[in-house]
Amino acid sequence: MGTKNSHPKFLKGKPLADEIKASVSLAASKWNSRGIQPRMAVVAATDDPAVEQYQRAKRKNAEKLGIDMRLISLGVECTQDELENRLEELSNDKEVNGILLSLPLAPHLHTESALARISAQKDVDGLTVTNLGLMLAGREDDAIVAATPKACVMLAESAVSLRGKRVVVVGRGRTVGKVLIPLLINRDATVTVCHSRTEHLADTVKEHDVVFVAVGKARLIGTEHLRAGQVVIDAGINVVEEGVIGDVDTHAVLDTVSKITPVPGGVGPLTSSLVFQNLIRAMEFQWDGAGE
Structure with missing residues (x-):
């Protein structure tokens, strides 16, 4: 029997992902109707072509859901200071609702220091120490979960x-x-x-x-x-x-x-949809439920 995506024992991500996409699309539509476009910045600091290809595919999915995704490639020669300064700028930019740092970074860059520059309320990957701490404390309702x-x-x-x-x-x-x-x-x-x-x-x-x-x-x-x-x-x-x-x-x-x-x-497939769900969640944190 062939096993490629067809076996009854497979737990496929697409059915759950489709449900999440539908709810994200509805939520994004509500935000857009208020004149607030859900916007996510994806920051990469690597020369891996697979990363760029993956993010372009993700941007196409974002557009279908009514989300504006900005792809920011800093290149493999990017310094730690340049990376951290850019993440801090995005954290302070009120027009950016979510930030995703593409991992792994170039070998000379320090991931933890970079993540520390991302606002916990814009951390759509759920990897900042604030969100991790909330999960560890059993407070998932207050966190953005990875x-x-x-x-x-x-x-x-x-x-x-x-x-x-x-x-x-x-x-x-x-x-x-x-x-x-x-x-x-x-x-x-x-x-x-x-x-x-x-x-x-x-x-x-x-x-x-x-x-x-x-x-x-x-x-x-x-x-x-x-x-x-x-x-x-x-x-x-x-x-x-x-x-x-x-x-x-x-x-x-x-x-x-x-x-x-x-x-x-x-x-x-489910991970990709949950990132967009996290963006909507981040907006709710930032706007204190104004989009509901």
Whole structure:
């Protein structure tokens, strides 16, 4: 049986993404009717052509939703001061409602220092320490939640309730793994975290009901790590000779697991829609509900 985007075990992101896009489009229309255009600035400081291609595709989606997206490419030679000054300018620009910093940055640039220059109320990626702290404190209603971890949780919850479940997060990266942990705890899951220093990874992963993987290593998780009945959320994106694949060897484990997100077509489409939802949320914070 072919598995490309068609298997009944796949948890696809598009159905949830379409629902979110519809609500974002409606909200954006309401803001535009008040003479306030939802506007997001996407800042890149890299020479990776894939980043620019991805952002152009995202801008087309934004336009369909009534959102103005500005693509700001500072180039790979950009200095830390230039990057931080630009982010601070955008944070102070009242016509810009959301800011997204494309990661990874060029190797000589410091991500944490750059993120610190983004206003928490314009942080549509949910990665500033303010938003992370609110999530850790269990105050998601007061935060802008990072899009990829939220997409992972939503897809898992579309298959199973997380309350009381044993869940494992493989990967402790800044953008996904570390954010997933408080989100899962807030949903009453029992959480284990695995990383590069974890001993007996396969045995540990097998013990859990739901498996989240976000490492950035192609086919890291295979049949030896998984057992029957598990729900697997693969947030990995790896470009290999045959195309884009995840951190899980999907074809190998498909007969074993209960449900799994495909790559591409799983977490990715939902993440993109949640970024736009975060922009609307950011506007509500900035305007104190004036658009409702």
